[in-house]
Amino acid sequence: MDGVTVTGVRGRARIVARADGRGGTALPVLDGEGPLAPRRTRSAGAEARVMVVGAMSGPLGGDRFTLDARVEEGARLHVGSAAATLALPGQAKGEARYDVRLEVADGAELHWLPEQLISAGGSDLRVTTRADLAAGARCVLREEQVLGRAGETPGRLTSRLTVRVAGRTVLDQELACGPGAPGGWDGPAVLSGRRAVGQLVVVRPEFADGPVAARMLGECASLVPLAGPAVLVTAVAPDALRLRGLLDEALAGLG
Amino acid sequence: MHLGHTHPAPAALSADARRPDGARRALRIGLGGPVGSGKTATVAALCRALRDALSLAVVTNDIYTREDAEFLLREAVLPPERITAVETGACPHTAIRDDISANLEAVEDLEDAVGPLDLILVESGGDNLTATFSKGLVDAQIFVIDVAGGDDIPRKGGPGVTTADLLVVNKTDLAPHVGSDLARMAADAKAQRGELPVVFQSLRGESGVADVAAWVRERLAAWTA
Amino acid sequence: MSRAALLVLADGRFPAGGHAHSGGAEAAVRAGRVTDAPSLEEFCRGRLHTAGLVAAALAAAAVLGADPGELDAAADARTPSPALRAAGRRLGRQLLRAARATWPSAELDAVARRFPKGTHQPVVLGLAARAAGLAPEDAAHCAVYESVSGPATATVRLLSLDPFDAAGVLARLAPELDRVADCAVEAARRAADEGADALPAASAPLLEVGAEWHAGWPVRLFAS
Numbered sequence: 001m002d003g004v005t006v007t008g009v010r011g012r013a014r015i016v017a018r019a020d021g022r023g024g025t026a027l028p029v030l031d032g033e034g035p036l037a038p039r040r041t042r043s044a045g046a047e048a049r050v051m052v053v054g055a056m057s058g059p060l061g062g063d064r065f066t067l068d069a070r071v072e073e074g075a076r077l078h079v080g081s082a083a084a085t086l087a088l089p090g091q092a093k094g095e096a097r098y099d100v101r102l103e104v105a106d107g108a109e110l111h112w113l114p115e116q117l118i119s120a121g122g123s124d125l126r127v128t129t130r131a132d133l134a135a136g137a138r139c140v141l142r143e144e145q146v147l148g149r150a151g152e153t154p155g156r157l158t159s160r161l162t163v164r165v166a167g168r169t170v171l172d173q174e175l176a177c178g179p180g181a182p183g184g185w186d187g188p189a190v191l192s193g194r195r196a197v198g199q200l201v202v203v204r205p206e207f208a209d210g211p212v213a214a215r216m217l218g219e220c221a222s223l224v225p226l227a228g229p230a231v232l233v234t235a236v237a238p239d240a241l242r243l244r245g246l247l248d249e250a251l252a253g254l255g
Numbered sequence: 256m257h258l259g260h261t262h263p264a265p266a267a268l269s270a271d272a273r274r275p276d277g278a279r280r281a282l283r284i285g286l287g288g289p290v291g292s293g294k295t296a297t298v299a300a301l302c303r304a305l306r307d308a309l310s311l312a313v314v315t316n317d318i319y320t321r322e323d324a325e326f327l328l329r330e331a332v333l334p335p336e337r338i339t340a341v342e343t344g345a346c347p348h349t350a351i352r353d354d355i356s357a358n359l360e361a362v363e364d365l366e367d368a369v370g371p372l373d374l375i376l377v378e379s380g381g382d383n384l385t386a387t388f389s390k391g392l393v394d395a396q397i398f399v400i401d402v403a404g405g406d407d408i409p410r411k412g413g414p415g416v417t418t419a420d421l422l423v424v425n426k427t428d429l430a431p432h433v434g435s436d437l438a439r440m441a442a443d444a445k446a447q448r449g450e451l452p453v454v455f456q457s458l459r460g461e462s463g464v465a466d467v468a469a470w471v472r473e474r475l476a477a478w479t480a
Numbered sequence: 481m482s483r484a485a486l487l488v489l490a491d492g493r494f495p496a497g498g499h500a501h502s503g504g505a506e507a508a509v510r511a512g513r514v515t516d517a518p519s520l521e522e523f524c525r526g527r528l529h530t531a532g533l534v535a536a537a538l539a540a541a542a543v544l545g546a547d548p549g550e551l552d553a554a555a556d557a558r559t560p561s562p563a564l565r566a567a568g569r570r571l572g573r574q575l576l577r578a579a580r581a582t583w584p585s586a587e588l589d590a591v592a593r594r595f596p597k598g599t600h601q602p603v604v605l606g607l608a609a610r611a612a613g614l615a616p617e618d619a620a621h622c623a624v625y626e627s628v629s630g631p632a633t634a635t636v637r638l639l640s641l642d643p644f645d646a647a648g649v650l651a652r653l654a655p656e657l658d659r660v661a662d663c664a665v666e667a668a669r670r671a672a673d674e675g676a677d678a679l680p681a682a683s684a685p686l687l688e689v690g691a692e693w694h695a696g697w698p699v700r701l702f703a704s
Contacts, residue, residue, distance in 0.1 A: 160681060162557075169557040169676075173683040182533075182682070183656065184526025188513035189504060190684040197685055214562050214692050219511070222692040227556035227565065234560065236685050265592035266573075268581045342703035344500035345637040356497040356574035357703070 008062025008092040011036040015067075017048055017108075019074035024048070026075075036065055038079075047076040052114065054083065060090025061124055065098045071108040071137075081114040084146070084240075087155055089122035095156075100129040106136035116144040116196075116240050119178055123155030128162070135166035136205050142247060144198040146240045147177060147191075154178045154195070163201055163230065170228030171201060191236060194220070196243040200233040202254055207231065212254070221246045223253075267363065270391050274366065281312075281372035282478040283362060284471060285351060285388035287415055288399035289408075290381025293425040293458065295323045297399055298378050300464035301471065302332035309373040309475070312337040312365040314358060316347045317380045337369055347380030355392040362392075374475060384413035395474050397467065401425040406435035409443035417447045421454060421470050428457040485612040488582070489605075490622045492629060497574035501567060502634030502702035503527060503627065507690035509638045517645040520635050524628040524653055528660055530684035532627030534558050535602035536664030537679045539623040540616035541671050542606025548591055548599055554676035555600035561688045563695035565600075567704035573598030579608035587611060616668055620661040628653055634702055 011034030020026040025048035030038050037053045052067070059065050071077045087096065104110045112131075119125065133139055143161060147154035156178035163171040175197065177185040184190055191197060207229040214224045221235035233250040237243035266275055274280045286294045298313060305311060313333060315323035317340065324340040327333065339361045343350040350358055362375050377393055379386060388396045398419035400408050403426055409416055416422060422444055430437050437455060444453045454466040488494065505523065508514040514523050538551050559565045576598070580588045588611050591599065598604075602623055609619035632646040664680070671678040691704060 162677075162681075168553065171560060172554070172557040172677070172681040173560065174681040175683055175685065176529075182529035182660075184522055184524075184529055187522030187526040188508050188519055189523045189526030189687050190530065192513050192686055214695075216689075216693055216696065219693075220686065220689055222561070222689045224560050224562055224688075224692060226560055227553075232560045234685050234688055236689065265580070265589045266577070266596065268577060342500045342700065344502070344634065344703070345701040346499060349499050353493065354495040354497060354499050356495055356577055357500055357570075359577065360497075360570065360574060 008060060008064065008090060008096065009034055011063065011065040013038045013052060013067045015050055015069040015077070015079065017069070017071045017075040017077035019072065025077060034065075036067060044078070047078050049078045049080070052079065052081045054081070054085060059085075059096035059098055059125055060088050060092070061096055062090050062092025062094050063096040066101070067099070068101045069110070069112070070103040071105060071110045073105040074107045076109045078111040079113065084115040085117045086120055087117065087123040087125040087157065088120050089124070089155065095124040095126050098125060098127045100127070102129070102131040102141070104131070104133045104137035104139050106134040109138040110140070112139070112141040114142070116146045117157070117159075118146045118149060119155040119157040120149055121152045121155055123157075124180075125155065125157050127157070127159040129160070130162045131164065131201075133163070133165045133203055137165070137203065138205070139201070139203040140251065141201040142198065144196065144240065144243055144247070145175065145177075147195045156180045161199060161201075163203065165203060165228050165230060168228060170226045170230050171232060173199070194236045194238055196237045196240045198235050198243045198247050200247045200250060201230060202251070203230040205229055217246055217250055221250070223250050270394070278371065279479070281362070281366060281370070281375045282475050283375050283377060283393040284474065285377045285379065285393035285396040286399060287351065287379040287382065287386055287388060287396060287419070289384065289404055292381070292399045292401040292404060294378055294381070294399045295326050296458055297423065297425065297464060297467065298376050299327055299330050299332045300458050301376060301468055302327070304464055304468040305374065305471065306333065310371060311374040311376065312339070312369060312372055314361045314365070314375065314377045315340045316343050316350050316358065316378060323378060323380075337365065339365055343380060348382045348386035351377065351379045351388045351392060352386065353389075355389045358392050374471070384408065384411065384415050387414045387418065394478065395420040397421045397423055399423045399425055402427055402430045402435040402437065402440070403433045406440050409440050409447060412447045416444070419451070421452050421467070422448060423467060424453065424455045426457060427455045428459050482613060486614055486618045486622065489608060489612060489614070490625055492633065494578060496578040497571055498626065498630055499633070500703045501571065501630055502638070502704065503630035504687045504690050504694075504704070505631035505634040506638060506700060506702045507694040508686075509635065511690065513686070514635060515639070517641065517649055520632060520641065520646065521649045521652065524631055524649060525656065526684055527631060527687065528624060528628050528653065528656060530682040531687060532624045533660050533664055533680050533682050535605075535627055536620035536623035536661055537667045537671070538600065538602035539606035539609065539619035540665045540668035541676075541679060542603050543610045543614065543616040543619045544668055544672050546672065546676070548594070548603050548607065550676050551603045552595070552599045554679055555603060558681050558683070559600075561691040563691045563704065564688065567691075568600040569598035570703070571601035572604040575601055575604045575608060579604065579611060583608065583611040585611040616665050617661065620664040620668070621657070624657045624661045624664070628657070638701070
């Protein structure tokens with residue numbers, strides 16, 4: 001099969017969203033190789049909607065997936081995924097990688113709202129998500145990590161999230177958990193036995209003039225203004241459902 | 256660095272008498288003493304006595320953050336922007352003696368925010384008889400004890416009673432009720448302190464905080480001379 | 481370099497304001513997550529590999545001569561909690577005061593002028609180590625040690641924990657402290673070529689969330 005290497009599968013998806021000049025958003029580039037397949041779904045007004053379908057369950061050990069999305073000036077793109085991404089142990093040795101690169105231009109808007117990433121027992125995955133936003137860009141970006149399927153010991157998962165606005169890094173965070181991760185990841189400073197953790201980043205130019213005040217969202221979640229025109233919701237929850245509830249509530253509260 | 260360099264001087268280190276802009280900083284007076292001896296009440300009374308003539312501010316160091324600051328706010332002795340609370344990590348004596356950095360920040364921030372100031376009162380959280388202020392933080396210190404805490408405290412001595420620039424024996428109106436012998440306290444204090452002054456006061460009495468306020472004015476006159 | 485200078489800088493009694501900060505322990509104790517010596521040890525271990533690693537890398541990078549402004553921005557990006565950003569700057573300003581008095585240097589004076597509101601504590605720690613003639617490894621060791629000694633001392637006060645148990649926790653963590661300090665220095669050297677993005681960004685969600693919770697309490701013993 002095309003894309004299969006001795007060390008694992010390579011998957012690549014690319015999305016480019018461009019203002020179509022009639023108030024809508026066109027997708028001049030929408031292609032996937034290997035297991036990642038982006039599909040256009042119904043559009044809502046000016047916004048183009050894309051669903052990333054995982055043609056295979058993955059990523060497995062040794063696999064390397066990349067996904068690039070670029071939203072050009074004035075375009076609006078919403079990206080979701082058809083199902084949760086399940087990291088599984090593979091035949092090939094070594095960690096799997098999943099690298100997401102997002103670019104949003106001035107006057108453009110990206111909603112990046114994939115389903116959860118589930119770290120199954122024995123898996124070893126490193127995820128990087130990097131969003132580069134222009135000063136006038138808007139973005140909602142959600143990441144959720146679920147440690148193990150129900151009742152399962154999780155695999156190893158390392159996830160780094162970097163958000164830059166106008167060339168300045170406003171958020172750079174890495175979370176490492178599971179067997180083999182640096183010590184204390186499940187202890188009282190980091191996750192304290194909870195199995196779902198998520199981040200929601202909202203970037204809006206108007207936050208530069210009127211920053212949002214920090215607040216608690218229950219016991220184990222907070223909404224904070226970052227050092228830039230962005231807010232971050234961090235939530236730790238017992239399971240994926242309650243995590244999603246916290247993040248949805250926070251997003252709704254931002255209006 | 257060249258003479259006439261236009262960069263402002265960096266921030267002051269500790270007890271420097273001048274602020275970065277060259278102006279004389281406010282006189283800093285510390286108030287320490289055991290829990291319940293009337294430090295906060297004395298600070299409140301001093302604020303009322305001096306606030307019309309002087310520009311002043313208060314820093315509190317309570318065990319429980321903001322408690323004393325909130326008392327002063329409730330009593331409306333000063334506008335809220337002139338009162339700052341410092342967290343002490345459960346060790347008020349550390350914050351006024353061994354590691355004064357948070358208190359130094361607080362006094363400097365107050366001068367920046369509401370200055371120029373003539374006087375800053377730094378109140379310690381209630382502590383034991385050995386707690387004193389660092390000379391890097393305050394220019395003079397007042398140790399407040401009270402007659403109800405036992406009339407043997409001056410005899411026991413300790414750094415606060417022995418070395419404070421002013422010893423205040425508070426709540427003298429209670430002496431007959433708690434069986435404290437004021438004359439004995441005065442004699443013991445004299446023996447411990449030599450020529451250092453002692454004030455006996457009752458904030459409920461007619462003269463109230465007047466003697467302490469007069470002492471503060473003298474210190475301020477010497478500071479600005 | 482003087483090994484004794486490292487002891488002066490690393491001494492818990494060095495007057496730089498650290499005694500009033502619990503490193504998140506006050507919130508973790510109140511939440512019931514730290515209740516005894518074993519849970520303190522896991523707390524410290526988690527803090528070491530996240531905030532401790534990041535602080536040590538920033539400090540080592542500052543010793544190596546990285547631009548303090550770039551490191552300040554890198555620290556901001558790695559500290560989403562505004563309460564922790566404020567605490568980090570305040571501690572930085574306090575450490576800078578102590579360092580300027582202890583190891584007078586034009587470089588430290590220049591940093592005081594450039595950041596009147598303070599820059600993040602690990603950045604100042606690195607600059608102080610530099611002024612004291614210390615190496616990146618020294619600054620990194622100082623930072624990782626502070627990342628666990630602060631919570632341990634605070635927990636002794638908060639839980640009336642046996643101080644010998646707390647000292648035992650720190651001693652057991654010592655080999656890990658060495659390893660994390662080494663990783664931090666390696667990352668700092670990489671950042672000297674590749675820029676601040678090469679610095680580690682390890683995060684601890686409950687430390688971040690707990691810091692915001694703690695900042696909202698009307699009554700507390702520690703500043704953070």
